[in-house]
Amino acid sequence: MSETADQLLTTKDGKPLKAALAKALRRDKLRALALIAPLLIFVLLTFVAPIVDMLFRSVENDIVSETLPRTVIELQDWDAESGVVPGDATYNALHYDLMIAAEKKKHTQLGTRLNYEETGISSAFRKTGRRVDDFGEGYTDQFVALNEAWEAPATWVDLLASPDWVKSQATWAAGDQKATAEPSFVINDTARKALPQTSEIYGAFARTIQVEDQDSPTEEEPWNAVYSALYEDLTANPAAADAFSGANEALLSEAAAAVATFTPVDIKALFVKADKDWGEPSIWQTIKTFAPAYTSGYFLNSVDAQLTADGVQMKPEDERIYLFLFGRTLMLSMAITISCLLLGYPIAFLLAHLPLRTSNLLMILVLLPFWTSLLVRTSAWKVLLQQQGVINDFLVWIGVISDAGRLVMINNQTGTIIAMTHILLPFMILPLFSVMKTISPNYVRAAKSLGATNWTAFWRVYFPQSVPGIGAGAVLAFILSIGYYITPELVGGTSGIFISNRIAYHISSSLNWGLAAALGTMLLAAVMILFLVYDRIVGIDNVKLG
Amino acid sequence: MKLKTAILATSAIAMMSGTAVAKDMTIVSWGGAYQSSQKKAYAEPYAADHSDINIIWDESSNEAVAKLRAMNEAGNITWDLVDVVASDAIRLCDEGLALEIDPDEDLAAAPDGTSAADDFGDLLVSECFIPQIVYSTTFGYRSDIEAWNGKEPETVCDVFDTETFPGKRSLEKRPINNMEWALLCDGVAKDEVYDVLETEEGQERAFAKLDTIKDDVIWWSAGAETPQLLADKEVVIGSTYNGRLFSLIEEQDQPVKMLWDAQVFDLDGWIIPAGLPEDRLAAVKDFVKFATDTQRLADQAKYISYGPARASSAPLVGKHADLGIEMAPHMPTDPANAKNTFLYNYEWWADYRDDLDAKFQAWLSQ
Structure with a gap:
């Protein structure tokens, strides 16, 4: 439409139609946004924010x-x-x-x-x-030996506290001490300039005892470290006493003269x-x-490298596990997804094509595992698969294998694949089923009436229409299996565990949350990349849940 | 399990709101037989005198470290008392997540007047840790294996002897204990184990020793696995906590025997989370003082075969509450069982745990 044509069109009250339309649309959009706002805020607060916070830990290092x-x-x-x-x-x-x-x-x-x-x-x-x-104790002893005044908390307050603080502290001490906390300690300017280190350490001392122990600097002897700071200040600046006056000046000049003779503490x-x-x-x-x-330390760790003074280096051979585990997680997840597909496709096909009563019964059988605890299902597999288990016992009994040659089907990758396939099967079957339900039988009938064999009709006509269901099921099963860790931990032995087991270990046991976050980020990135590849090859529009 | 706990907690709260006055105290422990021994020995007698306290039990001890850190970051501590193993207590103390205690002030003295600090002695391994029990990780073996020709394992090194004692073994899926046993059986003297393990060569030596049985090992991660594997005859010998083996042997009557040699002592006890409000802190300190006195610790041994952490409790240990058998001979600390024990070095493992764990996992997956 041309510009001039737009300008000609106006609403009744003379506004351009384009602007009025945009306004109406914007109002609709806002209304829609308001409708989804509760969910959006909920998701942002409870899902996105914690994830972002967790991911941030993978680089955070201000400690x-x-x-x-x-x-x-x-x-x-x-x-x-x-x-x-x-x-x-x-x-x-x-x-x-x-x-x-x-x-x-x-x-x-x-x-x-x-x-x-x-x-x-x-x-x-x-x-x-x-x-x-105790490190500075040597200095404390020497200062106190020189003049006992150094032992008294009041000496230090007198020397270092700002007059304002002394006043407000006195007011506080006279009132109800329990009602409020003691005013936080402030260093005077003279001390800050003349005795910089001492002021800093004493300030830290005063704040710490006020906050951590609810003690007052007027009553506590300073840390030994304060004496050691005073020693250093006076050694560096013997004339520091000149900035002070009265008793403080005398005390400091005496100390400044003496520090040269002090035995230094190593x-x-x-x-x-x-x-x-x-x-x-x-x-x-x-x-x-x-x-x-x-x-970048945590991320380097998560790819078996480390940050050293000489730059980035690979870890020693015997400590490299993460890349290997990432690889295994992806491989096993793919194996699990494929076996889910192979087992799930025929079942979904049956479900979609059997008469309603039979298919409902079958559907309940598919859903039954959903209602059983994950741990129960996993433990059941242990009973079935272990060497003294039901399957091995049966095979020995019918004579297929000898008693000495019992099959090892658990505590290895086989165990993980079997148990996980069982757990994830419904996630494959349900999307497949709902897509197959929508495929009209007429297409297959038409193909057959035109002379196609059963196989050709299925492969050339039916199967391509079920691909969106395969896509959805595969993506679901794959992404879920990548994050599983309880089942691999229980039935995977040493060769069937996933990267998520290490993440769980670092979250709950070693408390190395930074590394766990880095590993999680890597896993998230891997899934994203696979998702993009999938989009390129199959197309995300081809994924349907029904 | 979590859901169950949540439901229990909610229903407890719902019931509570009916009576309204009682104060809640959430105690976290390991669940199972251990937690019920704590309920019977500590909580029930305490509740009899303190109707104003309503104890809520949680079973999250195995994830306590992470949860406490998360609570601390959120600034909302919902737990009042947490049962953890000593190494976790040290870690929580290091992280500032557990409260430091003063044994003589916060814990009850022994009946004869011995101060709590002396009565617990060396078992106070961290400033935040209030010991309850001594348990040990040790081996149990099946006594009905024909292939062993009537021989029975006598030392921990028999675990590494697959010629005389063929069959699968179960070991814990972590380096702690396994590395020590491997070195001991490779000829390292007991008091040099950690010095050797500190070196690269020592670690290689331990792995090399473990390599000799690697193909025969099923690795466990939950304490209940070894008893199950032994009962199923999946393994012929396996390590686990002595209390689990006690219940397998005495309560379930399985043909399994204890191998006490080179048992590794470990401790379990309470920590109080840092940052509790004062009224809750006062309530929980009162409970802890009661629950860790000499009699209470001795009482717990009626229900489970773990040794009380107080020296003064040992003579008071009596018979099992249901089975009626003397409990003293089943304690890891009993002189007959403790002929050859191994002391777990907490500080060393706090340093080397992450490093060795990475190596151990890499070794496992090779």
């Missing part, structure tokens, strides 16, 4: 940089391939990070995370976390003593490699 912020910064300048451990500054940074993490009980989580990449890190973190609060040696791994470059390489907030 390292969040738990060890100082260490990660120090490690940036360290050459991972140098073959030597990083300098003392890194050990000091780790000392502070680990102290804070251990108080918040985050260090074991980080240890578990890094243990996925390098065996042994979990216990290194756990052991060190137990001892880290933090690195303490780490190595807690766990010898800290003296090896490999643990530092792992921390550095997994410092970024996003990682």
Whole structure:
């Protein structure tokens, strides 16, 4: 239609007809959308969102940089391939990070995370976390020996707290202490500039005891790590006392003069003593490699590779399983789909062509397994298929096989294929049946009347019309079988288990959800690709459920 | 099973709303004979004195670790007390999902005044773990195998001897225990097993030993499988939890005997999920204090053949509630059974589990 013709057409009130039509259509669309909105929102919230969240875990890795912020910064300048451990500054940074993490009980989580990449890190973190609060004790003792004031919580508050906080804390302490929490601790600006490390660690200490233990900095002696930070600040900046005034200035100048004579504590040696791994470059390489907030580590793991300091490498031969399992899952699922088709097609054909009463009875037999528990069906197969089972006993009894030559039909791939075929058969039969029901018998009759044999009439006329049912049944059976894990676990032995068994293991047992998510994503991608291939070859329009 | 639990839970809640006052406490355990022993030994006596507490039982212990993590992320902890094995307790504690306890404050002292920390002793393997029972993973064998010519297995290494003791074996489908047994039977001294297993060569050695019986092994993943396989004569010898073998031998009267050699001790107990609101925490702590006292732990042994985790409970172990037989000789901790035991190293496995599991699975599928 031409532009001018459109412009000529208007509604009664003079609006262009095109706009009025679009408006009416839009209203219809909105109404339709409103109708499906409950379902759409439900699906988005309960299905799509959790899946997206789960998939996101496969790359998420902020735990390292969040738990060890100082260490990660120090490690940036360290050459991972140098073959030597990083300098003392890194050990000091780790000392502070680990102290804070251990108080918040985050260090074991980080240890578990890094243990996925390098065996042994979990216990290194756990052991060190137990001892880290003593690392700075040498400094604490020396400061306290110098002046007992360093032992008093009030000294520290006086030195580091902002005047505003002191005031609001006093107000809070005078009131009903249980009603509200103590105001959260604030460092004063002088201290932040003159004693940067001490302020930072003390701040972390104050926040931690306030939040985790509901204690007050005015009553608790600081961590040993705070003394060690003070030692470092005063060594780096002996004139720090000048920024303060009064008693604080005197106290700090005394300390600044004394620190030069202090016996330094070898933090690195303490780490190595807690766990010898800290003296090896490999643990530092792992921390550095997994410092970024996003990682490809889980995906690499899921294809039997790993991220190392030297880049991506394949895992050692004896640890590669996932690619192999992906392959086996696809192969076995195809075998199961094909055997479902071979068994299901004749049954569906019978169902569609027998008189109603007989076919209804047959239909009940097909549906019966649906009403039986999956575990019961699987266990029944065990009884039937095992070496001392019903089938073997029968074969021995009729003399087909000898007692010594009983068939192994379970705890291997055969077991998986048989049990899964049985379970998935209805998913093949039902779409086939509903498609076959719609095929008019007239076509076959016409073909026969024109001289076709029974076979030709079936193969050239009937079968092509049933292909949409085959497509639907095959896709259903295949996708369902790819995700099964209970049945393979029970009857698959070692050669009949699927990738989903490993996913289940990582979800429920090893708690490596990142790897499980990566494996799941891979599986999802594999199914999508197969689906696209199927669309190319057969055409998705050819799939019918009835 | 889940559906069943859900229905039970809902109907329990429905019944509850009738009476309205009682407070719910959800306790998660393993189901089966074990859970019913807990009900009889702990929950029923407790309920007699505490009508204001309504205990709801859940059977999800085998997926407790994952579910607790999911609950924690959702910020809605619906469980009050969870029964887990020690290695899971360590993991939950590491993840910050379980509450740390103070044994002397949260647990009852022994009747003679021994503190709880001393009474449980070394079994307090994690700051979050409240031990209940000692169980062991050990072997049972059929005593009616003709091909064995009257011989019976005496040591764990007979499992690896397919010449003298032909037939299928069943082993658990995971590296833990199997690797240790393999090394022990390959001539490694008991106290060196984990040092050897830490090295590549040691792992290869263990796999090589397992290779010698690989074709004769049916691998199990649920504790009920070995008893079933033994009863069906599918296997002639197999590993499982000692309590399962007890019920196979004593309750079902099967021709099966216990092989206690190199049994691996393991622990099962409670953890309290982290992040419970204070009123629920107080209620559950009260229950735990009651349920893990000396008498209660000894009582549990009336119903199931697992050893109480308290030293002070051992002398109080009596007869089986239904069968009327003395339970002490069936305990893994009984001196006659514990002549040669193996101590499972939790910390070592926490480190090496994922690594060895990958290798084990790769080895299995070769």
